[in-house]
Amino acid sequence: MYKKIHLDAPNIGELEKLYLNRAIDSGYVSSAGPWVSGLEEKCAAYLHTAKAVATNSGTSALHIALHELGIGKGDEVIVPALTFIATVNPVVYAGATPVFADVDIRTWNMDPRAVEDAVTDKTRAVIPVHLYGNPCDMDEINRIARKYGLHVIEDAAESLGARYRGVFTGTLGDLGCFSLNGNKTITAGGGGIVTGNDVQRLNHIKFLINQARGEQGYHTEIGFNYRMTNLQAAVGLAQFERLEEFLAKKRAFNKAYRDALGHINGIRFQEEYKGAESSYWFTCIIVEDASVRRELQEGLKDRGIPTRRLFPPVSELPPYRGCRFIDRGNSRYIYERGICLPCSTLNNPEDIEYVCRALSEFYYEGSFVYAPVK
Ligand SMILES: Cc1ncc(COP(=O)(O)O)c(C=O)c1O
Numbered sequence: 001m002y003k004k005i006h007l008d009a010p011n012i013g014e015l016e017k018l019y020l021n022r023a024i025d026s027g028y029v030s031s032a033g034p035w036v037s038g039l040e041e042k043c044a045a046y047l048h049t050a051k052a053v054a055t056n057s058g059t060s061a062l063h064i065a066l067h068e069l070g071i072g073k074g075d076e077v078i079v080p081a082l083t084f085i086a087t088v089n090p091v092v093y094a095g096a097t098p099v100f101a102d103v104d105i106r107t108w109n110m111d112p113r114a115v116e117d118a119v120t121d122k123t124r125a126v127i128p129v130h131l132y133g134n135p136c137d138m139d140e141i142n143r144i145a146r147k148y149g150l151h152v153i154e155d156a157a158e159s160l161g162a163r164y165r166g167v168f169t170g171t172l173g174d175l176g177c178f179s180l181n182g183n184k185t186i187t188a189g190g191g192g193i194v195t196g197n198d199v200q201r202l203n204h205i206k207f208l209i210n211q212a213r214g215e216q217g218y219h220t221e222i223g224f225n226y227r228m229t230n231l232q233a234a235v236g237l238a239q240f241e242r243l244e245e246f247l248a249k250k251r252a253f254n255k256a257y258r259d260a261l262g263h264i265n266g267i268r269f270q271e272e273y274k275g276a277e278s279s280y281w282f283t284c285i286i287v288e289d290a291s292v293r294r295e296l297q298e299g300l301k302d303r304g305i306p307t308r309r310l311f312p313p314v315s316e317l318p319p320y321r322g323c324r325f326i327d328r329g330n331s332r333y334i335y336e337r338g339i340c341l342p343c344s345t346l347n348n349p350e351d352i353e354y355v356c357r358a359l360s361e362f363y364y365e366g367s368f369v370y371a372p373v374k
Pocket residue numbers: 057058059060083084086087129155157158178179180181190191192
């Protein structure tokens with residue numbers, strides 16, 4: 001078999017081991033300890049935001065953001081239909097109702113016109129998701145939010161390092177939420193980050209995620225155990241120091257895929273809004289002829305190339321069927337045709353070239369004609 005190609009496996013090395021060992025040696029293995037604040041400071045400095053708070057997941061980051069903004073029962077929150085389900089579940093944890101807005105056919109991101117059509121007098125917030133690292137049309141989303149008095153919580157789980165008009169995603173709304181799950185551009189083994197410029201809010205979030213524990217263990221509110229551990233933060237900080245290296249690799253992978261496949265009739269790439277610079281967490285393609293998608297994925301698998309379908313529209317999943325949906329048919333269209341290509345930073349340029357050759361063969365020959373390399 002050809003050398004192993006990785007879809008989204010994490011890239012963990014000597015620096016992570018070094019920092020993790022230091023954290024273990026310090027005796028601080030749980031949520032106390034210097035690595036958590038170190039990661040928070042590094043993150044805030046990198047993003048040019050006033051403060052960052054580390055959490056135990058991107059999902060808990062989104063939940064605590066909604067909670068902090070006072071969103072709850074009777075409120076509606078607008079979410080894109082095409083996203084990972086973890087964008088939407090926290091809306092329900094908070095007691096609010098998700099309303100789905102369809103995505104734009106070119107960028108696969110929340111369509112601002114659908115967002116505006118989704119607004120009612122119960123709408124309190126909107127959660128733009130920078131899908132696969134690709135920034136949303138934040139000017140339009142913020143304009144709509146201002147017009148109707150809505151909070152903007154960015155789901156930047158997939159977009160660390162992406163920018164919109166030169167400003168990092170996750171710092172363009174009221175609060176931004178990142179994920180440090182194992183498949184993301186950088187990982188802490190698991191974890192999340194909440195960012196923002198309102199220091200008072202961020203301080204309150206820091207308090208809430210630690211069981212709302214006050215002086216002498218006295219509790220004035222119902223808090224959460226959403227703390228990141230010192231061990232996770234040590235790994236996360238090592239990964240942060242390698243972020244530029246990973247972003248450069250993912251950018252190069254995206255360019256290689258586009259250069260090799262961009263001119264093929266029948267393949268389309270996710271497009272970027274004007275002023276957007278994706279972090280290219282994932283490079284995904286649309287296979288225009290939906291009937292060949294499965295054959296293509298299976299042929300690639302036979303050749304040692306792992307791929308994955310895009311997220312199924314959350315509006316179609318059992319817990320969310322029947323929710324209000326401003327549907328233009330785009331989320332389903334993209335889902336039926338979309339494939340995520342190998343993008344782990346464990347791959348090297350030759351691996352991506354190999355993937356491109358296999359895809360080219362399929363398209364130029366009309367199917368896979370050569371036997372898989374053993
Ligand atoms: C768009 C999106 N939102 C939220 C999450 C949740 O992050 P986590 O897995 O860290 O809870 C993820 C990733 O898993 C995601 O891709």
